[in-house]
Amino acid sequence: MTVIVLSGPIGAGKSSLTGILSKYLGTKPFYESVDDNPVLPLFYADPKKYAFLLQVYFLNTRFHSIKEALTADNNVLDRSIYEDALFFQMNADIGRATQEEVDTYYELLNNMMGELKRMPKKNPDLLVHINVSYDTMIKRIQKRGRPYEQLSYDSTLEDYYKRLLSYYKPWYEKYDHSPKMEIDGDKFDFMASEKDREIVLDQIVAKLKSIGKLPLNWDKSTDIQIEA
Numbered sequence: 397m398t399v400i401v402l403s404g405p406i407g408a409g410k411s412s413l414t415g416i417l418s419k420y421l422g423t424k425p426f427y428e429s430v431d432d433n434p435v436l437p438l439f440y441a442d443p444k445k446y447a448f449l450l451q452v453y454f455l456n457t458r459f460h461s462i463k464e465a466l467t468a469d470n471n472v473l474d475r476s477i478y479e480d481a482l483f484f485q486m487n488a489d490i491g492r493a494t495q496e497e498v499d500t501y502y503e504l505l506n507n508m509m510g511e512l513k514r515m516p517k518k519n520p521d522l523l524v525h526i527n528v529s530y531d532t533m534i535k536r537i538q539k540r541g542r543p544y545e546q547l548s549y550d551s552t553l554e555d556y557y558k559r560l561l562s563y564y565k566p567w568y569e570k571y572d573h574s575p576k577m578e579i580d581g582d583k584f585d586f587m588a589s590e591k592d593r594e595i596v597l598d599q600i601v602a603k604l605k606s607i608g609k610l611p612l613n614w615d616k617s618t619d620i621q622i623e624a
């Protein structure tokens with residue numbers, strides 16, 4: 397059983413690459429709750445009021461996905477639980493959570509992490525991080541078009557997104573729960589360009605082979621799927 401998690405800022409291309417990668421490897425995709433998330437629009441309309449609730453909502457839905465993904469077949473998840481604290485910490489740092497909410501959140505997160513440690517598979521096998529610049533991030537957010545994420549919706553979003561990017565760099569450098577790799581999301585348009593898609597998939601397959609999660613002779617055409 398092999399579990400791959402994607403990471404990266406808003407609009408980096410995690411959901412898109414999750415779909416592409418899971419199809420390519422013949423695995424199952426797990427998506428973050430976004431379009432069916434009732435708290436997300438509330439959060440963007442009033443971040444201070446809803447930051448804690450949104451965080452608990454995401455933690456809960458993410459925990460459900462992880463439990464399923466870590467006990468089922470080969471899977472790809474479109475965001476890691478390790479990014480949840482990054483988001484919450486950033487929101488807390490800009491005054492969107494009380495000290496009691498911060499304390500309660502971290503206690504809950506630690507408690508859930510403790511549960512994950514008791515599972516047969518404790519960590520993902522590989523983290524694939526998509527790096528994007530601020531300009532790319534904004535272009536992708538515009539392209540996708542969720543109204544409440546647009547810069548025109550709230551004048552503070554520019555700072556919020558820039559801050560988010562600045563939190564991701566040290567987060568990725570410190571990340572040590574599994575092998576990891578970076579994809580250049582500015583350079584590769586894996587949505588529109590078949591050539592770029594192939595390059596990105598080749599990079600991920602090479603990494604999976606190098607960490608022993610795919611047989612060295614694995615080839616898409618041979619119809620062999622990710623190693624147990």
Ligand SMILES: Nc1ncnc2c1ncn2[C@@H]1O[C@H](COP(=O)(O)OP(=O)(O)OP(=O)(O)O)[C@@H](O)[C@H]1O
Nearest residue numbers: 406407408409410411412536539540584585586587
């Ligand atoms: N490498 C890419 N090149 C060009 N367009 C891309 C690329 N990756 C994603 N996109 C486009 O950017 C938009 C955002 O992509 P996607 O929804 O996959 O991002 P995400 O990282 O999952 O975002 P979120 O964190 O908000 O869930 C989509 O419209 C998608 O088609």
Ligand SMILES: Nc1nc(=O)c2ncn([C@H]3C[C@H](O)[C@@H](CO)O3)c2[nH]1
Nearest residue numbers: 406428430450451454480483484545
């Ligand atoms: N505040 C906050 N905390 C999280 O843990 C979190 N995870 C995702 N998101 C937001 C980003 C995108 O708008 C949208 C889709 O990723 O949801 C979050 N927002």
